[in-house]
Amino acid sequence: MAGLTDRVLRQLMDEIGGCGAMVSEMIAAEGLRRRNRRTMEMIAGFPTQTPQFIQLFGANPEALAEAAAIVSSETAYAGIDLNMGCPVPKVVRTGAGSGLLQDLPRLAAVVAAVRRSTALPLTVKVRLGFSKVNVLETTRIIEQEGADAVAVHLRLKSDGYAGSARWELVGAIRANLRIPLLGNGDIMTLAFALEKMRTVDGVLIGRGALANPFLFREITGQDTLESDWGGYVRRLAVLIAEHYPERKRLGKLKAFTRFLVLSRPGSRSWKRRIFLSQDFQEARGFLEETFPCR
Numbered sequence: 001m002a003g004l005t006d007r008v009l010r011q012l013m014d015e016i017g018g019c020g021a022m023v024s025e026m027i028a029a030e031g032l033r034r035r036n037r038r039t040m041e042m043i044a045g046f047p048t049q050t051p052q053f054i055q056l057f058g059a060n061p062e063a064l065a066e067a068a069a070i071v072s073s074e075t076a077y078a079g080i081d082l083n084m085g086c087p088v089p090k091v092v093r094t095g096a097g098s099g100l101l102q103d104l105p106r107l108a109a110v111v112a113a114v115r116r117s118t119a120l121p122l123t124v125k126v127r128l129g130f131s132k133v134n135v136l137e138t139t140r141i142i143e144q145e146g147a148d149a150v151a152v153h154l155r156l157k158s159d160g161y162a163g164s165a166r167w168e169l170v171g172a173i174r175a176n177l178r179i180p181l182l183g184n185g186d187i188m189t190l191a192f193a194l195e196k197m198r199t200v201d202g203v204l205i206g207r208g209a210l211a212n213p214f215l216f217r218e219i220t221g222q223d224t225l226e227s228d229w230g231g232y233v234r235r236l237a238v239l240i241a242e243h244y245p246e247r248k249r250l251g252k253l254k255a256f257t258r259f260l261v262l263s264r265p266g267s268r269s270w271k272r273r274i275f276l277s278q279d280f281q282e283a284r285g286f287l288e289e290t291f292p293c294r
């Protein structure tokens with residue numbers, strides 16, 4: 001997730017454990033191909049127990065293939081995921097992200113070119129469609145062009161993040177495919193995760209991972225203690241301070257904790273306190289007070 005699954009969050013999720021694989025923020029193929037300094041910083045490797053995939057976005061098959069080749073030969077990423085779901089106008093305008101769901105010949109060319117350029121596991125993430133459902137077609141093409149698995153965020157591009165993910169559609173999508181199907185959307189609790197894992201080959205968890213970073217461990221059968229939360233916010237602050245300059249720290253802390261409130265009772269008052277904080281130390285102190293480390 002852009003702005004969220006950076007090195008800090010992935011390192012922390014790896015330390016907490018429980019998830020099968022992690023995916024980077026979306027990375028511009030053009031930036032990687034030109035070895036743009038900021039892009040290279042974003043993809044910098046670090047050792048983890050959990051396999052890490054890099055997610056690439058772009059609309060030009062050649063640029064994506066070249067970026068995938070660089071990932072294969074110069075990085076330790078375990079696999080490549082292609083973004084065909086991003087609804088942000090700036091991205092869609094260029095034909096990338098969910099823009100590809102409207103241009104099936106280009107979608108096919110992108111998957112084929114990347115498949116030819118890398119032997120790494122290749123997954124593709126789509127939405128149900130752009131403004132109408134065409135997921136049976138897109139996922140079929142993605143399979144035919146050689147992807148190893150396909151992930152579906154069960155909303156249309158035109159839904160943005162509104163309404164509920166349409167999990168009732170996964171049966172038909174899965175029946176149409178031979179490669180594994182990963183389902184995505186609205187998994188916030190252990191019960192919902194376990195229920196949905198019965199209907200697909202795997203699930204992707206986005207906002208739920210920030211709302212409850214222990215969700216993956218809970219799925220693998222471990223309980224969450226109150227002290228785990230205390231440890232989480234402290235470690236988060238340490239890693240942010242380690243990896244970001246002062247001027248970026250407060251924004252990052254707010255971004256990561258924005259979703260925490262979704263899983264915490266009585267969260268409204270401390271959410272306000274964090275959002276009203278003027279600097280990183282103030283917000284950090286407040287978080288540490290709210291989540292004691294017993």
Ligand SMILES: Cc1cc2nc3c(=O)[nH]c(=O)nc-3n(C[C@H](O)[C@H](O)[C@H](O)COP(=O)(O)O)c2cc1C
Pocket residue numbers: 001002003004025026055083085086125153184185186187204205206207208
């Ligand atoms: C702030 C934010 C940034 C996101 N960035 C990306 C991204 O870079 N790549 C991607 O595939 N999905 C991205 N997503 C979408 C999520 O991965 C996911 O598909 C969506 O939020 C639904 O799943 P969830 O309910 O588990 O969060 C983003 C979502 C949010 C809220």
